[in-house]
Amino acid sequence: MTLLMLFIKQAILAAIPAVGFAMLFHVPAKYLKFCAILGAFGYVCRSALLQLQLQMPIEWASLVAAMLIGLIAVYWSRKHLIPRPVMTVAAVIPMVPGSFAFKTILSLLALYNHGFDNQLLAEVLENGLKTLFILGALSFGLAVPSIIIYRNRPIV
Amino acid sequence: MDVSPLSAPNEPSLSRDLQNQLCRLVARVAQTLMQHGAETKLIEETSIRLGTCLGLEQVDMAITANAIVITGRVSGRCVTTTRRVYDRGLNMQMVCEVQRLTIMAEKHLLDAAQVEQRLNNLVPLKYPRWVIVVMVGLSCASFAAQFGGSLPVCLNTFVASSCAMAFRQSMGKRHHSPMVNFCLTAFVATMIAGVATTFHLGRHPEIAQAASVLLLIPGFPLINAVSDLVKGHINMGIARWFFASLLTLSAAVGVSFAMWLGHLWGLW
Numbered sequence: 001m002t003l004l005m006l007f008i009k010q011a012i013l014a015a016i017p018a019v020g021f022a023m024l025f026h027v028p029a030k031y032l033k034f035c036a037i038l039g040a041f042g043y044v045c046r047s048a049l050l051q052l053q054l055q056m057p058i059e060w061a062s063l064v065a066a067m068l069i070g071l072i073a074v075y076w077s078r079k080h081l082i083p084r085p086v087m088t089v090a091a092v093i094p095m096v097p098g099s100f101a102f103k104t105i106l107s108l109l110a111l112y113n114h115g116f117d118n119q120l121l122a123e124v125l126e127n128g129l130k131t132l133f134i135l136g137a138l139s140f141g142l143a144v145p146s147i148i149i150y151r152n153r154p155i156v
Numbered sequence: 157m158d159v160s161p162l163s164a165p166n167e168p169s170l171s172r173d174l175q176n177q178l179c180r181l182v183a184r185v186a187q188t189l190m191q192h193g194a195e196t197k198l199i200e201e202t203s204i205r206l207g208t209c210l211g212l213e214q215v216d217m218a219i220t221a222n223a224i225v226i227t228g229r230v231s232g233r234c235v236t237t238t239r240r241v242y243d244r245g246l247n248m249q250m251v252c253e254v255q256r257l258t259i260m261a262e263k264h265l266l267d268a269a270q271v272e273q274r275l276n277n278l279v280p281l282k283y284p285r286w287v288i289v290v291m292v293g294l295s296c297a298s299f300a301a302q303f304g305g306s307l308p309v310c311l312n313t314f315v316a317s318s319c320a321m322a323f324r325q326s327m328g329k330r331h332h333s334p335m336v337n338f339c340l341t342a343f344v345a346t347m348i349a350g351v352a353t354t355f356h357l358g359r360h361p362e363i364a365q366a367a368s369v370l371l372l373i374p375g376f377p378l379i380n381a382v383s384d385l386v387k388g389h390i391n392m393g394i395a396r397w398f399f400a401s402l403l404t405l406s407a408a409v410g411v412s413f414a415m416w417l418g419h420l421w422g423l424w
Contacts (some may be wrong), residue, residue: 019295085248091376094302140382143387156343
């Protein structure tokens with residue numbers, strides 16, 4: 001039950017940034033709901049993969065979540081005749097590893113200001129690599145339907 | 157009855173004049189898509205589909221980071237045209253509309269003259285400024301909540317990122333370089349969020365600083381970059397990836413300057 005409450009809370013907290021960033025990208029108002037649904041779905045899906053007994057690494061969980069978002073978006077984009085990035089890009093924004101990126105920059109600055117230190121270097125590398133891998137997984141995951149299923153034909 | 161030469165798109169062989177006009181139309185469609193942030197494959201695909209369904213035999217295009225070259229061929233006769241592309245800011249509504257025009261032309265619902273006319277009448281959608289400010293503020297506040305921030309921290313993030321977003325919009329309106337814009341916006345966000353750290357508002361006040369600069373995530377350039385790379389447009393992918401990295405770097409410079417100033421003034 002607590003897990004369900006957690007997922008509901010996460011879904012709401014993921015839908016808000018998805019809609020906010022969709023508005024920043026000037027997605028038409030009637031498609032904002034798709035961004036919200038996909039954003040919430042992707043985030044909850046990823047955290048379920050992270051938490052339930054699977055213990056999947058965060059990069060792989062992000063890849064799966066982004067792939068699912070991309071696949072669902074294929075259906076909606078064919079139905080409403082809109083390009084997929086209209087929905088998918090805003091939907092993965094809640095999963096972007098912002099805190100890892102911020103930590104990387106902070107430890108990089110500390111490394112520069114206070115001189116070389118193994119602990120700091122380790123933090124830079126760990127957080128930086130995590131940021132890169134998660135970002136790569138998210139954006140590759142979105143491209144999967146058009147690379148694997150719709151190989152030489154347009155989706156819409 | 158419309159007597160414009162564009163109204164007869166399905167003639168077997170096109171006049172030179174008509175071929176020129178079609179190439180111009182296709183170039184404009186590609187330019188519009190690129191200016192509003194479509195990925196390279198979508199630009200290429202949409203332009204080629206529009207050109208071929210309106211009567212060009214073959215359409216080929218070369219896309220570089222800030223210009224496009226289009227050749228339309230009709231029975232061995234080529235017309236080539238180049239367009240410089242200026243960034244007009246992301247606008248997905250424009251991308252949707254242009255793609256819809258292409259699909260309608262493909263289903264013979266529109267001829268070239270009508271496509272051109274509709275293209276002229278397209279107005280980029282703009283949400284009211286304050287709506288975006290509030291929504292982006294809320295977005296960053298939810299990021300702060302996701303990172304485990306308490307209510308005061310989220311409120312602080314909301315204030316900091318709303319102010320930063322308003323600042324970013326006014327810089328954008330004055331056509332400043334995106335690098336300068338990102339740097340100064342990150343500075344503003346970090347400085348305002350730093351107040352939380354000073355007064356020890358809530359648990360983990362440093363979350364506010366991390367969350368309030370997240371309005372600067374270059375999401376579209378990054379995702380377009382990877383999808384260009386994996387779909388074979390390596391040069392465009394590298395250009396976009398580099399642009400996104402530059403934007404992130406500028407934001408990092410703004411953050412580091414704010415941090416230094418905060419230490420200097422004993423704020424945190």
